[in-house]
Amino acid sequence: MSASKKIARRRLAVTSAAVLSLSLAAPATAFAAPQSPTVSPSATPPAVMSTVGGELLGRPGTQVNLGSGAPVLPKDVTARSWIVADAESGDVLAAHNAHWRLPPASTLKMLFADTVLPKFPRTETHRVLPSDLAGIGSGSSMVGIKEGESYTVHDLWLGVFLRSGNDAVHVLSAMNHGVGQTVKDMQAHAEELQALDTHVVSPDGYDAAGQVSSAYDLTLFARSGLQKKDFREYCSTVRASFPGETTKKKGRTTRGSFEIQNTNRLLAGDTDLSPYRGIAGVKNGNTTNAGATFTGVAERNGRVLLVTVMNPEKKDHNEVYRETARLFDWGFHAAGKVRPVGELVAPRGAGTGGQGTSGGSAGGSTGKNGGAAKQVATSVKGGGSSGVGVALAISGGVLALLAAGVFLVNRRWPLPDLVRRRTRP
Numbered sequence: 001m002s003a004s005k006k007i008a009r010r011r012l013a014v015t016s017a018a019v020l021s022l023s024l025a026a027p028a029t030a031f032a033a034p035q036s037p038t039v040s041p042s043a044t045p046p047a048v049m050s051t052v053g054g055e056l057l058g059r060p061g062t063q064v065n066l067g068s069g070a071p072v073l074p075k076d077v078t079a080r081s082w083i084v085a086d087a088e089s090g091d092v093l094a095a096h097n098a099h100w101r102l103p104p105a106s107t108l109k110m111l112f113a114d115t116v117l118p119k120f121p122r123t124e125t126h127r128v129l130p131s132d133l134a135g136i137g138s139g140s141s142m143v144g145i146k147e148g149e150s151y152t153v154h155d156l157w158l159g160v161f162l163r164s165g166n167d168a169v170h171v172l173s174a175m176n177h178g179v180g181q182t183v184k185d186m187q188a189h190a191e192e193l194q195a196l197d198t199h200v201v202s203p204d205g206y207d208a209a210g211q212v213s214s215a216y217d218l219t220l221f222a223r224s225g226l227q228k229k230d231f232r233e234y235c236s237t238v239r240a241s242f243p244g245e246t247t248k249k250k251g252r253t254t255r256g257s258f259e260i261q262n263t264n265r266l267l268a269g270d271t272d273l274s275p276y277r278g279i280a281g282v283k284n285g286n287t288t289n290a291g292a293t294f295t296g297v298a299e300r301n302g303r304v305l306l307v308t309v310m311n312p313e314k315k316d317h318n319e320v321y322r323e324t325a326r327l328f329d330w331g332f333h334a335a336g337k338v339r340p341v342g343e344l345v346a347p348r349g350a351g352t353g354g355q356g357t358s359g360g361s362a363g364g365s366t367g368k369n370g371g372a373a374k375q376v377a378t379s380v381k382g383g384g385s386s387g388v389g390v391a392l393a394i395s396g397g398v399l400a401l402l403a404a405g406v407f408l409v410n411r412r413w414p415l416p417d418l419v420r421r422r423t424r425p
Contacts, residue, residue: 054342105285
């Protein structure tokens, strides 16, 4: 077959796959229109939930299709909701109440980062006003930002990802025309990602009436965010230096610093927990209403998995991380031996040729309020792990908008490099 015929056949396959994915996704989107709940979620999952990503994902209880030789699911997982998905193909390997709308706690900061991070260059400096820190919830996690001090955007994002600092979130929201505007931006981005279980009330994930998300949506946020270079860097950083207060002594002005460490215990470890092998992020949370929540991404033997766990019934120390690790272990052993029970859907803009918001800033941030960064076009050079592998339609990786208006994606994310170069505690 000639080279020109091969190219034509490849383009036809890509276009067909994209059209098919749109036709499959449309009914699910129509089923799960956004809502604005005003009451806390019930103690049991609803009998009918969203079917975005597949019919099985809308059913209560555990969904898994074990094939020959597949390991059974771990029995000691007590979370109200969880999901195990292949980050690159988008296949959901198993799930439990995937679309149950629950309080998300600080895992909602993944949506905040995916929405706001592309808007400001990391070198931009902001002097903190008293109004920037207004309205922070009592008992919030804080990184230690001080009024009157100046911080770079890079500093603020370290505060968001490592210390889950609500003060850093509020400062960045102030830079983005305020908390109200940021909430609107986050809600619009959630809908673009087809994360239709999510209702945003506060940008930091602090408990608020009606603020909900789901294990499915949180996994979409992580997958979208991980396509951004800066997001990957921040969520995989174990420790960093953060600016302290400015002091004057004997006519000399100095500014100290202090060390901050990531509160993601699968990444940084703890006295009773070792870092998980291959972990590279993403975000943890814990509030009174939400309990402990966590979304993690890990790579092992070339396979990248995403796991989200929401509110384990068992309240032992670091239980949310232990249950996440068990699900990761199962996922790595079960991959290729189970039939998917659903998929992580593509953003709405991914099949239209328009600029989808999750496809931008793969290479970093743009200027202030500049929107998503320029999308990266990838070339295909042969096969094998040494080349740039490309999967069709809506699998994971860095989205690339080609001239024909069809999205292709990198089959391999650069997560292993992040794991190798980060500093261990």
